[in-house]
Amino acid sequence: PALHLLPLELRIASIGKDDLPSFTYPLLQMTLGLLGQQSSCRQNHFFSFTETKNDYSLILDNELFKELIQFPGSEALQVAPESWRPLTIEVGAFGSLTGISKLVASVIGPLADEGVSVFCLSTNQEDYVMVKEKDLYKAMTCLHPCFKLLAELEQDVQLIENFSHDNVPNQIKNDLNYIELPSPRSITHPFTCTASKFHVCSILPSTLPSIAQPLLQLMFYNTRSDDVFLSLSIISDDISMVLDARDIDKFPEDSVYSSEAYWKVITIGDGPLGFDECGIVAQVAAPLAQADISTYYICTFYNDHTLVPEGSVTKALQLLNKYLMSSKV
Template sequence: MVNVGAKMDERMEINILDYRLKVMSIAKPAIERFTHALIDVLFFKSYLSGGCANNQHGFVSVTETDADYSVIVEEEAYKAFEGKSQDVKVNEQTWLPLVASTGPAMVVQNAAGISKIANSVVIPLADRGISVYPLSTYKTDYVLIQEADFDKVCEVLAQNFRITREGHLQSSEIVVEPTRVQKALPSGAGNSRALTHTFDCSDTNTYCMTSMDSKSLEPHGLAIIKALLYSGHQSEVQTSYFFNLSIIEQDISLILNVTLLNKFPAHLFFDNSEYWRLITIGDMPEGVGFRQAGIVAQISEPIASADISEYYISSFYYGHAFVPFDQFDEVRRLLIKKQNSQKAAAAAKLSNGL
């Protein structure tokens, strides 16, 4: 067999991590009934052999928004939530997390976050009708794919990436037959790139993305749990609320507004001097859904093309794009311009049809 893309090995690589994940939503009024289960998956990991002693393993992310608590956990951890309440909704798919390394062919000059992999990963998958569920953290941008799409994902990305998949004991290279490799579509060829969902720029909060030493997690766990499970209900919190805590192996990542950040000890978190604004994608009650491809691409493409950093957090109902505070107005103008261009094109088409 031929290892497609071998000539690119030194530049770009995709690693599919050894996790099988479930994505679920917990209704906000019901969160107190799941506090114990959330504390366990975040800090103790009793579902793992060895529990919290195996602190280098594990994948969990909890995001609180105005709509719900969106939770990503390993399949074994999901058993603590499965069938316990009608207040828990779960996507039926199993998700696999992949990480793309950066190389000369995919690096945008200044941009960070999902913008680095928009043109090489997110957009090619969208053009082939493959939906993704991104999760940006302080250190890494994870792209979750549905296990059912695994072969198709490899066929799309093999042209430009060497793909490996982690196993229990060792990693193995994924080999794609040359005849099955899906070549990239010409720029602009993907119909899914149109803005098909509304975007909301009304959140006035200032956010920070930060991290902390894993040794600080246990002594400050109570304060973090309070922030995650209870701060959103406090009267002084502004109209919109967002908080994310992700613990993925040794990668501890938090996204929180500066008001909440200032309630923690100043020495607790790593550098958080960069400030971000939030753009929310999707409409309730259906949200953005899991089946439609291209939702991330339609937002990320104009941002990446403008060489602007973007961190993206998916939740059960919404997409959440974080852009630099001082470039927020520029991003908003880009998206509005794209939206207006679509409306004009649609009007012209309708007029010509008449």
């Protein structure tokens, strides 16, 4: 396994449903700017925009965040108190699992056990696991057997910042232990699933001229009022979108790439989940991983959302219900 710490500080924010007009201009500029840039410039940025029925939820790198709060009207922005650091983890194949399910055994479970709160964002290509800046050292040492050993040997935080897999002595590389799925834990927050179906798509930057208009229309002038869920992430060359299946026709053919498959969104939490509680992702993802169900996972300012293949949603809900705390006698 290789663990990458992206050199970015992230802020999590929320725009109220009625406040979007004050932010349309800066967000529009930001989106177009990022999509139009050479990929080398985009590399230092992290932009994620998710519309849910409660709000518009943002994850931005510090630079974009500062840009946004310079605009008049930005007092309306709600901001999570701490900054977060994104990690990506290559774990190789874990059976046929994809998405966050693949990370349950090696990352999500261990972090929850250590009491580290996470914030997750899956894209079509990658799963970003964010931890608070202040939990970084704890997270890194608990995650990576290499890190653990190196940290014990050197007691040096700098080493972690400058980590490269090539620096790891071979005997440590060979020492990576076999990992097992953690056993499912009780689910503490209720969940719901709407009727809508979604696509998880990638956007090729070269198709920008043809997708800009429908994309911006959906982001800023969405007329859908039922079951709304739309997510756009621009992270280096990883440009990904979760799109209501009814909206795919708004994009020219071949401009967005998605597997034909449909996904359903299960929303976790009937009130704000906050930023300090740990183990929510683990509670939901572990039983799904155990049942071989692939999942995408998108945390937003108020709630968590897990996407499961349409064909597995009945089974997924059954499993989650089985572990839901209040349903236990």
